[in-house]
Amino acid sequence: MGEKGCFYTCSLYSDDHAKVSHLIRPMLAFFESKHIPLTILKIGAQDSWYEVDPEQRNPWKISPQALLALLDARPSGNTQAALST
Numbered sequence: 001m002g003e004k005g006c007f008y009t010c011s012l013y014s015d016d017h018a019k020v021s022h023l024i025r026p027m028l029a030f031f032e033s034k035h036i037p038l039t040i041l042k043i044g045a046q047d048s049w050y051e052v053d054p055e056q057r058n059p060w061k062i063s064p065q066a067l068l069a070l071l072d073a074r075p076s077g078n079t080q081a082a083l084s085t
Helices: 017-033 064-072
Strands: 008-011 039-044 079-084
Touching: 008 017, 017 064, 039 064
Parallel strands: none
Antiparallel strands: 008 079, 039 079
16 A cells, blocks of 8 residues: 555554564664665654544654654653554
8 A cells, every 4th residue: 555554553652662662673674774665654642543644644754763763762641653665
């Protein structure tokens, strides 16, 4: 499904942050090494994925570098991210 598809969704700042981070980092590295672009979406804990319009994803898109920065940070609250190719 390309950019409209989703293959991984997770909460970033829950009790298993370290585990999630260790899962996401190799995925990002794999797709980068294969030169396969990812569409990464980020929503807040109070938001719903149903609010994300498949035709208008730009407000939620972030770069792989921004996702890595989120993984390095530990802000209060909960953020969710989804990866699609």
